[in-house]
Amino acid sequence: MITIEGGITSPKGFKAAGVKAGIKKDKLDLAVIYSELPARCATAYTQNKARAAPIQVMMEDDAKSLRAFVINSGNANALTGPRGYNDARDMQRMVGDQLRLEPKEVGVASTGVIGRFLPMDLIGKGIVQACKELDRSVEADIDTAKAIMTTDTKMKSFACQTNLRDGTLVTVAGIAKGSGMISPAMRTLHATTLSFVSTDARLERDPSGKWQQIMDSSFNVINVDGDQSTNDISSFMANGAAGGGPADDDPSLWEAVMWVAKSLAKAVAVDGEGATKLIEVLVTGAKDDQEARVAARSVVASNLVKAAVFGADPNFGRILAALGNSGSDFDIAKVRLHLSNGKKVTLFDNGSPLIIPGSNEENLARNILKEKRILIELDLGVGHGRGEAWGCDLSYEYVKINASYTT
Amino acid sequence: MITIEGGITSPKGFKAAGVKAGIKKDKLDLAVIYSELPARCATAYTQNKARAAPIQVMMEDDAKSLRAFVINSGNANALTGPRGYNDARDMQRMVGDQLRLEPKEVGVASTGVIGRFLPMDLIGKGIVQACKELDRSVEADIDTAKAIMTTDTKMKSFACQTNLRDGTLVTVAGIAKGSGMISPAMRTLHATTLSFVSTDARLERDPSGKWQQIMDSSFNVINVDGDQSTNDISSFMANGAAGGGPADDDPSLWEAVMWVAKSLAKAVAVDGEGATKLIEVLVTGAKDDQEARVAARSVVASNLVKAAVFGADPNFGRILAALGNSGSDFDIAKVRLHLSNGKKVTLFDNGSPLIIPGSNEENLARNILKEKRILIELDLGVGHGRGEAWGCDLSYEYVKINASYTT
Numbered sequence: 153m154i155t156i157e158g159g160i161t162s163p164k165g166f167k168a169a170g171v172k173a174g175i176k177k178d179k180l181d182l183a184v185i186y187s188e189l190p191a192r193c194a195t196a197y198t199q200n201k202a203r204a205a206p207i208q209v210m211m212e213d214d215a216k217s218l219r220a221f222v223i224n225s226g227n228a229n230a231l232t233g234p235r236g237y238n239d240a241r242d243m244q245r246m247v248g249d250q251l252r253l254e255p256k257e258v259g260v261a262s263t264g265v266i267g268r269f270l271p272m273d274l275i276g277k278g279i280v281q282a283c284k285e286l287d288r289s290v291e292a293d294i295d296t297a298k299a300i301m302t303t304d305t306k307m308k309s310f311a312c313q314t315n316l317r318d319g320t321l322v323t324v325a326g327i328a329k330g331s332g333m334i335s336p337a338m339r340t341l342h343a344t345t346l347s348f349v350s351t352d353a354r355l356e357r358d359p360s361g362k363w364q365q366i367m368d369s370s371f372n373v374i375n376v377d378g379d380q381s382t383n384d385i386s387s388f389m390a391n392g393a394a395g396g397g398p399a400d401d402d403p404s405l406w407e408a409v410m411w412v413a414k415s416l417a418k419a420v421a422v423d424g425e426g427a428t429k430l431i432e433v434l435v436t437g438a439k440d441d442q443e444a445r446v447a448a449r450s451v452v453a454s455n456l457v458k459a460a461v462f463g464a465d466p467n468f469g470r471i472l473a474a475l476g477n478s479g480s481d482f483d484i485a486k487v488r489l490h491l492s493n494g495k496k497v498t499l500f501d502n503g504s505p506l507i508i509p510g511s512n513e514e515n516l517a518r519n520i521l522k523e524k525r526i527l528i529e530l531d532l533g534v535g536h537g538r539g540e541a542w543g544c545d546l547s548y549e550y551v552k553i554n555a556s557y558t559t
Numbered sequence: 560m561i562t563i564e565g566g567i568t569s570p571k572g573f574k575a576a577g578v579k580a581g582i583k584k585d586k587l588d589l590a591v592i593y594s595e596l597p598a599r600c601a602t603a604y605t606q607n608k609a610r611a612a613p614i615q616v617m618m619e620d621d622a623k624s625l626r627a628f629v630i631n632s633g634n635a636n637a638l639t640g641p642r643g644y645n646d647a648r649d650m651q652r653m654v655g656d657q658l659r660l661e662p663k664e665v666g667v668a669s670t671g672v673i674g675r676f677l678p679m680d681l682i683g684k685g686i687v688q689a690c691k692e693l694d695r696s697v698e699a700d701i702d703t704a705k706a707i708m709t710t711d712t713k714m715k716s717f718a719c720q721t722n723l724r725d726g727t728l729v730t731v732a733g734i735a736k737g738s739g740m741i742s743p744a745m746r747t748l749h750a751t752t753l754s755f756v757s758t759d760a761r762l763e764r765d766p767s768g769k770w771q772q773i774m775d776s777s778f779n780v781i782n783v784d785g786d787q788s789t790n791d792i793s794s795f796m797a798n799g800a801a802g803g804g805p806a807d808d809d810p811s812l813w814e815a816v817m818w819v820a821k822s823l824a825k826a827v828a829v830d831g832e833g834a835t836k837l838i839e840v841l842v843t844g845a846k847d848d849q850e851a852r853v854a855a856r857s858v859v860a861s862n863l864v865k866a867a868v869f870g871a872d873p874n875f876g877r878i879l880a881a882l883g884n885s886g887s888d889f890d891i892a893k894v895r896l897h898l899s900n901g902k903k904v905t906l907f908d909n910g911s912p913l914i915i916p917g918s919n920e921e922n923l924a925r926n927i928l929k930e931k932r933i934l935i936e937l938d939l940g941v942g943h944g945r946g947e948a949w950g951c952d953l954s955y956e957y958v959k960i961n962a963s964y965t966t
Binding site for chain 2: 200201202203228230231232233234235236265266267268269377379380381382454455456459460462463464465467468469470472473474475476477478479482484485499500502503504505507509546547548550551552553554555556
C-alpha cells in the first residue's frame with residue numbers, strides 16, 4: 153500500500169464538485185459526489201435517537217448501491233419535522249433530475265446548526281451548479297472536501313493505492329468533516345462527523361459487515377466532546393471501475409480502506425474544536441479487543457484528562473479514574489501506565505504511583521505533555537486485548553466556539 | 560418540615576470538628592464527625608472500578624452502624640496501592656484510639672489529588688487535635704463543612720426539622736463537598752463528591768434501600784463534568800437521640816432527608832468548577848421515572864449544552880441531541896421543549912422548531928439564558944415518568960482550574 157496525494161475522485165469513475173450555495177456566507181457549503189458506475193455501498197449512521205432528516209431518509213432507503221451523494225454544510229436539517237424530511241427527499245430528487253438518476257440512487261447528508269429549516273431555493277440552485285461542475289481533478293477534490301466543513305480548521309482528505317492479489321491496482325480515497333459534537337458510535341444498517349470513502353475496487357457482496365469493523369476501529373473510537381451528533385454518517389462506495397476480479401476477501405483492499413478511515417478519524421480528532429493537541433491512547437492487556445477500545449475511548453473522552461493535557465499537568469490519576477469508569481475489566485495491581493512521545497515515562501506500576509511531586513519523572517511527564525501529540529499507553533494486566541482511541545484536549549477555545557455557535 | 564440554620568451537629572447526639580492538619584497549606588483539611596450513640600447507617604459508594612483506598616476499606620467493612628467518620632481533603636488516597644490501603648486502615652485505628660471505639664466503628668473518606676501517598680504524620684496529629692476539639696456548635700459545624708472542601712468555592716450545609724407521626728421532633732442535617740470530577744452514580748452496599756447526613760431519628764432497620772432511592776433522585780442526577788470520581792461517598796447516620804418510636808416508615812423523616820440530600824446535590828451542581836449558572840432540567844412525559852432521570856441527566860451532562868448556556872446561546876438543538884443520546888424513549892412528534900426563568904419560551908413542539916433566528920422568541924430565550932438559574936423543561940410525550948437533574952455550565956474557568964490542578 154502506498155499513500156498518494158489525492159482526494160475523493162482519485163479512484164476511477166468518480167467525479168465531484170463543491171460550490172457556494174449561500175447557506176453559509178460566501179463559503180463552500182454544498183457538494184455532490186458522482187460515480188459513473190453504480191457503486192456498491194455501506195453506510196453507518198448515528199445511534200442518536202434524535203436523528204436528522206437526511207439520516208431518516210437514508211435509513212429508510214437502506215440503499216445497497218448508490219450513484220451519487222449530495223451533502224450540505226451550514227445547516228444540519230435536524231429536528232425539523234416533516235418539513236425537514238421532505239426537504240431531504242427533495243435534495244435527492246433535485247440531484248436525480250440533474251444526473252438522470254432515481255432519487256434513491258442519491259445519498260443525502262447535512263451538517264451544521266440543528267433546528268433550522270433548509271433554504272431550499274439556495275440548495276436547489278447549488279445542486280444545479282454542482283452537478284454542472286462535476287469533475288475529476290485536484291480542484292474538485294479540494295472544493296468537495298471544503299464544502300462539507302463546519303468549524304473544521306483543516307480539510308480532511310486521504311488517498312492510497314494498493315495492488316490486489318490478482319494484480320489489479322485499486323485506489324481508495326476519503327474525505328471527512330468534524331470538529332465538535334464528536335463522539336460517534338455509528339452502526340451500519342440501522343454515525344456530526346460526515347465521511348465518504350470511495351474506491352474503484354470491484355465488490356460482489358454487501359460490504360456492511362466489513363465497514364462496521366472498520367468504523368469500530370476508526371470513527372467509533374474518537375472523541376472531541378462526548379456529544380454524539382444527530383447527523384453522523386459515514387459512507388463507503390465501491391464502483392469497480394479499476395476492473396479486475398472481486399476484491400471482497402482481499403486483505404489488501406481492506407487494509408487500504410482501514411488506513412483511509414483511521415487517517416480521517418485521527419484528522420477529525422486533531423482538528424477537534426479548540427484542540428491544541430492530539431491525544432492517542434493505546435490499551436493493551438485487556439480482556440479482549442472490544443474492552444480495550446472501550447477503555448481507550450473512556451480515557452480520551454474524559455474532560456478532566458483533556459483539561460490536564462491542555463495544561464500539561466501530569467495529573468495521571470485522572471487517566472486511571474477514566475479507566476475505572478469505562479466498565480472494562482482490569483487488575484489495578486498489574487496496571488501499567490506510560491506517557492510517551494519519543495521519550496517515555498512510567499507513571500503507575502504494581503498498583504502504585506511512580507511519580508513524586510517535584511521529581512525528574514514528573515518534569516519529564518510535564519515535558520511530554522507540552523508536545524503536540526501525546527501517547528498514553530495503558531496495560532490492563534488481564535488479557536491480550538488491544539485497542540486504540542484518539543481525541544483532543546479541552547481548551548478555552550472549545551468553550552469560546554461553543555458558547556456562541558449560533559450567535 | 561421547616562428548614563433551620565444549622566449543620567452536621569444540629570441533630571442531637573452529634574459532635575464534630577474540623578482542623579488544619581497541614582495536608583493543604585494553612586487550610587482546614589481534616590474533619591471528624593462523632594455520634595454519642597451508635598448510629599444506624601447507610602453508605603453509597605462510587606461505581607468507578609478504580610476505587611480509592613478509603614472506599615475499599617468502607618466497602619469491605621460494610622458497616623451497618625457507625626460511631627464516627629474521619630475525612631481529609633487535599634489528598635484522595637486513590638490509586639495508592641497496599642500502602643494507601645494501610646493508611647486508610649490506620650486512620651480508622653487512630654480515631655478509634657482517641658475515642659475508644661473499634662476501628663470498624665469509624666468511617667473513613669478522602670478527597671483531593673489522586674495518586675499521592677497521604678502524609679500520615681500530619682494526619683495522625685490532625686486526628687488527635689480534631690478528636691480533642693469535638694463540639695456541638697455553629698463553629699464546629701462550619702469548620703467541619705469547610706475541612707472537606709477542595710475546589711469548592713462555597714461550603715454546603717443544610718438542616719431541617721420535622722415532626723414524626725408520634726410527635727417526636729427530629730432534625731436532619733447534611734454537609735457535602737464537590738466541584739469537579741462530578742458525575743456520581745452511587746450505589747449503596749457495593750459515590751469525588753462526599754456527603755454526610757446526620758439525623759437524631761430512631762431507625763430499627765437497615766436504611767440502605769431508602770438511601771439508594773434518595774441518592775437516585777439527588778446526587779446521582781447531578782453532573783459537572785461527566786467524570787465519575789474514584790472517591791465518591793455519601794453516608795447517612797441516624798443515632799436515635801431524639802427519642803420517640805421507630806421512624807423507619809415515617810414519610811416525614813424521608814421527606815426531610817430527601818430535602819437535605821437534594822439541597823446538598825444542587826449546591827454541589829451550582830458550585831461546579833468554573834460554574835457561572837445552575838442548569839435545572841425537568842423531564843416529564845417519559846416512559847417511567849427512571850427514564851426521565853436518565854434523559855434529564857443526559858441533557859445536563861452535555862458539554863455542548865453546558866457551553867451554550869455559558870454563552871447564553873439559544874442553540875436548543877443541542878438539548879434535543881443530548882436527549883437523543885440518553886437512550887430514553889421519546890416521540891419526537893410529541894416532544895415539547897421550554898426554557899424558563901419566571902418567563903417561559905417554547906423552543907420546540909410538534910416535531911418542529913418554533914424559534915426563528917432574529918425573532919422575539921429567540922431574544923427571549925437568549926435573555927433567559929443570561930440568568931443565573933435556567934430551567935429546561937422537556938416533555939417526551941410517551942408516558943407519565945417524571946425526573947429532574949441539575950448541573951452547571953462549562954466555562955473558561957473550568958478549563959483553567961483543571962489545566963493546572965496539580966501544578
